[in-house]
Every structure is written in C-alpha cells, then in structure tokens.
Amino acid sequence: MLPSDRKWFTEVNAEAGSAESWSIEAHLAREVTDFQTIDVYRTSHWGNLMVIDGFVMLTTRDNFLYHEMMTHPALFSHPEPKRVLIIGGGDCGTLREVLAHDSVARCTQVEIDEQVTRLSEKYFPELCERNGDPRAELLFDDGLAHVKNLEPGSMDVIIVDSTDPIGPAEGLFGPEFVVDCYRALADGGMFLQQSESPLLHGKLIAGIRDNMDKAGFSTIRTLGFPQPCYPSGWWSVTQARKGGEIEPVSAERFAASGITTRYFNPGVHVGALATQLP
C-alpha cells in the first residue's frame, strides 16, 4: 500500500508485474498535443518529473545517466564526429551532451512534438542550456520523413532518443527507418538507439539488433546502464556502426575532450560494451 499522507504518481508496468511510484508535491503542467499528453510534476526528492501518456520520461535527479549514455558511447567511438542527428530527444538533454564535443560542427534535433521542448525549457532549463549554441538546429518535424530525405552519407552519428515503441515512436523501431538511417550515415558512421531494459525487453532488443543487422551495419553492441526512473532500473542503448569496430574511448582522448560527466568514463565505457543480455 502506498501511504495516503502524500500524493503519488505511479507507473504500472503490466507486462513486468511491477510498478514504480514517486511522491508528488505539485502537478505543474499538462499539455494535450496532437501527438500525446505531457504532464510535469514536482516531486519531493527527484526534482521535476516529465510523463508522456502515463510513462515516465525523465526526472531532474537521474536523467544524467540516460543522456550521458545516449551520446558519449557513440561520439567517443567515432574518430571525429562532425555531423550529428538526433531523432526525438525533445527535452534537449541529448543535444546538450552532443554539443559538449568540440568536434561537432552541426547537431540537428528532429522532435515531432514541439511542446516537449517548450516544457523542458521551462521545467528542465539545465538540459536546454545549449539550445542557443550556433551549432544547434532544432526542428519540429517527423523524424521518419526527415531521415528519408537526407542526402546519403551526410551524417556521422544518428541518435534515436525516442519514447517507448508504441504511439508516435513506433516507426522508429521498424526496419525501414533503420535502412534509411544506414543510407544517411557516412562510412564509419554510428547509429545509436535507446533499447529498453536488458532484463525485461530481451525480445525487443533482439528485434532492434536484427533490424540493424539486416540494414547492413557491421558491428552491433547493446550497452547496459542503470536508469532509476525506468522499469527495472536497468536500461540499454543499442549501437551499430556502418563499417568498422566499436571501441571504447581511450583515457587520453577522454581527458583531452575536457568533458565533465557524472557516470560515463573510459572504464564505464568498457563495461557497457561488455554487457551480456541475460
């Protein structure tokens, strides 16, 4: 039983037979958009909490884990990432981490729902602090169509920072989109997609890897990491390379980057790349 002396937001994971709850102090916003319903709460211990269609997207307290692992494994395993594309990622935390890399000349974020970004600017301003960077391009458009229209070989890194594979994000987990991303990547390019929980979503991960394999990617790795606000607290990204291996960053390159992290580092990168699916 949840104590009734405070309010709670609960996400129930019916397929996992589990639920997670956060103690809530205020309901700060609700936006019903053409795509989804977005809620923002103030929690007692986790800062602000964004929820889309009843599923937790992020909290102030623990999103650093997700955003560091959505970006640095791809950018640090590419020799010199210049042209980066983010599909989804409307809270802009992934954009912020990408732009921490000096080599990046252009980072385009294609989020279908502008309200995600507008709410993030207001309630997660620290994630949006690089939105005004001259290298940042924020588009509010359909990511599937955007990638289809890209010039072949025009991207070094494509990151798919999407919601779960239901609703507006469903096509981002389909084989056609992965083929389009492969075509848009230059040789040696990196594709990285959030891929749910290694413990709970083994079949989904297998499907993601299968799509990447069939699209022609030469190396495919699933990297695990802790993510408290998502079901099971154990999450993953799946990364694929268009030609070549995926190697962990060297201590020298990481130090020379000057990038400050709270989770990712060269040793953690080795560990994540060694993730075995249970």
Added chain:
Amino acid sequence: MLPSDRKWFTEVNAEAGSAESWSIEAHLAREVTDFQTIDVYRTSHWGNLMVIDGFVMLTTRDNFLYHEMMTHPALFSHPEPKRVLIIGGGDCGTLREVLAHDSVARCTQVEIDEQVTRLSEKYFPELCERNGDPRAELLFDDGLAHVKNLEPGSMDVIIVDSTDPIGPAEGLFGPEFVVDCYRALADGGMFLQQSESPLLHGKLIAGIRDNMDKAGFSTIRTLGFPQPCYPSGWWSVTQARKGGEIEPVSAERFAASGITTRYFNPGVHVGALATQLP
C-alpha cells in the same frame, strides 16, 4: 494508483520519496524469528520474493546480479582465494557463487537467523544447491562475535552480505567490525561489503569507505551495478584490500575458471571498478 484488480507488495522508501511494487499471487510464508519478520511471496513475473521487516531482500528473477557482484569482484581480484568468510548471506546465493571458484578450500557462512536459510532452501532452492558442498560450512551465529574471535590473518576474503544498516545488521556497518575484519584477513586479503545505492546513499557509502580507510585498508573501490529489486535499481558493493591494488580479472583467468555468469565478466569488472559516485 495501483490497479486494484491484483494484489501488490509495495516497499516505500520514505527517504527517497519513491516506492516499488510487485504484483503478488500468493503469500507463501511468514516467520517471526528472534531477529526479524520474514515473508515470502509468489509474484506474477519475478518468481518468489523474500521480504524482511518490510524490505525486499531478493527475487528469483534478478538476484543473479547481486550475487555475482557480491562475490566475483573480490575472488577474481585476489590471486588465489582459499579461505572465504561470508557474514550474513543467509539465502546462500553468495555461498553458491563463492564455491564456483575451484581455488576455494573452505567457505564459512555466518548468518544470524537460521530461518532465512531454511526459507531459502524451500523457496529459492537453486541458491542453495551448493550448501552440501564439503567445502561449505553453515553457521547460525552472531557475525560480529565470530569475526572478533578469528585468528589474525586467517581469511583471504571476507564478504558482508547483510541487510540494510538498521536492525540486526547495524553493527556490520560500524568501525569496530571493520577493524576486526582487517585483523582477520591475511596480507593481500579482500573485504567486500554491500553498500546500498550510489544515487541515494552517498553518505552511507562515504561512511563505509571512511571505516575501511581508518581500519588500514590500502585500496578502496565502490563498484556499481544494476539491481532492479532495490531502491533506485542502482546498487553497489564497496571493496577494500589489505595491501596491494584491486585489479580487474584478466580475460584469460576468467575463461580458465570455467565459471558461467549472466552479468559479471572481465569487461563488466573494469566498468564496475570505474564507478564514480555522482
């Protein structure tokens, strides 16, 4: 709100403003012992669930993460662990992993509450499959007193597999016990203690590390790993060595051991040793 069409067991973490719930099919056992109240439930998706004084101890589905990380980092970073002591660990999952190491000549488990082991034998039999190993010694006694009476330098590895630092396990987080463990360890010996969540329990971890430092340990490392059934899903062990460094296991030694794991491996070991406390 938790759906009322099924029963739930909920653990509320007041200090973290969060709660985790499991869907329950049956209440299999309750034992009120001299030390605590132990419940076992059958869940819908996580196998059996053991709860002590309202706090989740383990589930069938995800305990492999905890037990592998409570054992292999200590044993594989010791050149040849022969004499191993487990304080607590009544479910016997840690004992099972220790005895997977051929070098181990003797593993003594000192659990204060025999009923934990009796219930584990019944509801988590896979964890107890090495209890009959001739190298295993199961004692039901006070771990604090046991360590105090050990001959100096008589242990290669001491593992503290305890409940949270309240109730019967409180003394296991105190400085005097750590000094006693230091004395009981041989030169180069390894001490490893479960140390809660890197995200939620930074102060507790700092205290554990401080105790180890003051006891004289030469190297202290906190290793993070995912653990879905514990608060935040991100857990840690803190390991200390009596003289010498703590190095990750080589791929050669790990392969030669013949030990099968679902989470731990040489790369994961590197990653865990690189854990930074956020």
